[in-house]
Amino acid sequence: MDLTNFSQETKQQAKAYDFIGEKYEEVFGNNATQIAAVEWLIEHLSKEASVLDVGCGTGVPTAKMLSEAGFKVQGIDVSPVMLKIATRKAPLAKFQLMDMERIDLFPEKVDAIVAFFSLLGLRKSAIIKTINKITKILHDRGYFLLSMVEGDVDYVEQHFLDTTLRFSAYRKEELANILEAANFKILQVKTLDFIPKGNAPPEKQLYFFCQLEEK
Numbered sequence: 001m002d003l004t005n006f007s008q009e010t011k012q013q014a015k016a017y018d019f020i021g022e023k024y025e026e027v028f029g030n031n032a033t034q035i036a037a038v039e040w041l042i043e044h045l046s047k048e049a050s051v052l053d054v055g056c057g058t059g060v061p062t063a064k065m066l067s068e069a070g071f072k073v074q075g076i077d078v079s080p081v082m083l084k085i086a087t088r089k090a091p092l093a094k095f096q097l098m099d100m101e102r103i104d105l106f107p108e109k110v111d112a113i114v115a116f117f118s119l120l121g122l123r124k125s126a127i128i129k130t131i132n133k134i135t136k137i138l139h140d141r142g143y144f145l146l147s148m149v150e151g152d153v154d155y156v157e158q159h160f161l162d163t164t165l166r167f168s169a170y171r172k173e174e175l176a177n178i179l180e181a182a183n184f185k186i187l188q189v190k191t192l193d194f195i196p197k198g199n200a201p202p203e204k205q206l207y208f209f210c211q212l213e214e215k
Contacts, residue, residue, distance in 0.1 A: 007099075010099050012166075013121050014078040014080070016160075016163045017165075018082070021058075023162075024057060024082075025060055027196045027197045028197075030197070031194065033205065033207060034116055037147070038145075041114065041145055042065070049072070049111040050108075050110040050111050050112075051066050051072070051073050051110060052074050052075075052112070053073060053074070053113075054103065054113060054115040055076070055077055055100060055116070055119070056083075056095060057077060059090035059093060059095070063093040064089060064092075074110075076095070076096055076098035076103070077095070077097070077118075078097065078098070100130055101126050103130060103134060104136055108137070109142075113134055113142070114146075115134075119148065120149055120168055120169060121166070122155075124168050127178075131178060132182050134182075138212050141214060142211070142212050143212075144208075144210040144211070145207070145208070145209055145210070147208070148169060149169050150169060150191070150203075150205070150206050151171075152170070153168060155168050184213070187211055189206065190206075192205040192207070193205075
């Protein structure tokens with residue numbers, strides 16, 4: 001897989017996620033709130049719906065659940081190692097190497113987009129741009145499920161699962177304002193005090209269930 005066109009920052013993040021591999025799923029995979037969010041989406045989509053999983057990671061649980069429910073699922077990620085794992089664990093979905101910041105190059109519109117703990121790997125300025133790009137490839141009235149870790153930092157370095165990553169975080173109200181400014185109707189918001197397995201620190205997680213308003 002070719003990372004040639006990625007920025008240096010993206011390459012560094014990709015290298016870290018390559019190193020993490022399946023450890024991420026072992027520590028964070030058993031998240032009942034995320035699983036419930038995917039189940040909610042399954043209930044709200046039509047049978048022929050298409051879904052894009054942004055920052056799909058290992059494909060578990062999101063791409064696996066959605067594809068096994070019969071939807072057309074495509075996942076994108078910057079980590080070749082994660083994509084290889086996802087192809088094995090969610091064989092009914094399709095996966096490709098793509099930078100989230102270039103999501104506007106995705107060749108088709110979809111009925112739903114999910115981004116579980118992926119946009120937080122970008123600078124805040126890039127997060128806002130990416131959310132606005134997401135509206136361009138989402139059908140009117142399409143669903144957008146976004147989860148982030150709550151906080152107030154912009155691309156800070158953090159030791160994470162035996163490697164170093166950078167991440168950004170918003171307060172709930174600020175992130176809600178960003179989504180509404182991008183023409184999303186917020187249907188509900190869930191918060192979770194999540195305690196990962198192992199030595200990873202606890203975190204407050206935010207889950208936004210959104211629908212794109214008609215233009």
